[in-house]
Amino acid sequence: MYNYGNDIKFDRIHYYNFGSTYTKGKTSLSLGYGRQRGGLICLGGICRFVPNSTGLSIGLSTSL
Numbered sequence: 001m002y003n004y005g006n007d008i009k010f011d012r013i014h015y016y017n018f019g020s021t022y023t024k025g026k027t028s029l030s031l032g033y034g035r036q037r038g039g040l041i042c043l044g045g046i047c048r049f050v051p052n053s054t055g056l057s058i059g060l061s062t063s064l
Helices: none
Strands: 017-024 027-036 039-043 046-050 053-062
Antiparallel strands (some): 027 053
């Protein structure tokens, strides 16, 4: 996400995100790095407030 709405060039915050996923059988491993904008996030009908964050994220998912 590119922040172009601020008139002060040095206060424009850009929200970059890089990630990759590896799947083997019924297991999936995801790895990501980036910056997340804070605010209300809704996924699958569940909404929650999240703060601004920058860093690494790791996810593991399996199914039976």
